[in-house]
Amino acid sequence: MFHRAGAGAEALTCGVKGSDVHLISEAATDPDQWSGDCAVYRHGSGDHGSGDLVVLPDGAALPVSLKVLEQDILTVSPIKDLAPGFRFAPIGLVDMFNSGAAVEGLTYHLLDGGKLVGDGGSAACRSEEAVGLVCMEARGCGRFGAYSPVRPRRCMLGSVEMEFSYDSSSGLVTLQLEEMPGERVHKIVVEL
Template sequence: MFNTGGAVEQVEINKPELFDGEVSSNTATIALKVRGNGRFGVYSSQSPLKCAVDGSETDFFYDSETGLTTFLIPVPSEELYRWSIEIQV
């Protein structure tokens, strides 16, 4: 699934910061709301630390030559279900 037909409906990037604007961590979490099922792909300049689908950590594959990260999204039990995806980098 590569956002054909608007599969990715929402993207939010969360990077922890202290009150004075300093970054408290070297990690960020990308939260997505997506529709559909099957192999899902995102590009990243570094390997993710973890990927989760609806709060359940999932196995993923990262190709360091291309930056492509892929993992599987299961078939939803209801039509037009919006999956919550979290990718920590």
């Protein structure tokens, strides 16, 4: 979180890199294979305060400029490369300041012809064209967001297919998590 207070009218400007986030590589599911690219969700910068999602390549800096009494909150998530053109990064509950804390579990599975690679094909996946499954456990309710450069084929909450929205210009995928399930976490599967 960045906050600027003071008497001057000039803006305070800096650049934020993914590597500026303490232990960001440990948040990647495969730290040794992580490219260093991140998805950055800026909470208050979009239209009507809805937030904005940008991809920050490894080593690139996102400019942040704040005037007196302005603030910005950034959620930074490592991007997982599943296959050429298929990438993913969970953001979490995008209407909360600490949105990433909602993501409690995250696994990625590659598919070949609708079957899990290395699992004998026991995936509960119906699509022959699917490339991968992203399985997440999320705690809390509200609007859950993630980054994907391609529109997901479908999103599941438990065994129920969910409606979701997709912004093709930013890659922001959002779905609404209603009441908490008995397991205390939402089990979300995104099929790419």
